[in-house]
Amino acid sequence: MAGTLQFDLVSPERRLASFAATEVQVPGTDGDMTAMEGHAPTITTLRPGILRAQGPSGVQAYAVTGGFAEINATSISVLAEKAVAVEELTGTVLDEFIAEARELVSVALPEDKDMAERTLNDMLALRASAGH
Structure with missing residues (x-):
């Protein structure tokens, strides 16, 4: 299929997706x-958010908590810290993600506090965007 x-x-737990996509939206x-x-070769870090990939069976969406994406002209590989298909995303899963982020804020060193708080805010925004 041309244009993919x-x-x-x-x-770390499993492979969630592997298919030809026409576009992939990444929460960098x-x-x-x-x-x-x-696409020009790029490596980017991910923030918590929704990753969307347009494939042969429509848009597939996944909640990611962070990680890395390596992009080149013919492929994109996403290595997520944690990832869940949006249709499997529950309030309980989101609560676990948020609890982990809150714990990181509470133990963060002063120089890491801003990043930990940003991650927590991104997790809370993820909950809102997922409708939970």
């Missing part, structure tokens, strides 16, 4: 980005 790139999403730490065929 190989999309792979893995977490420095801002959201969309990867498409022919």
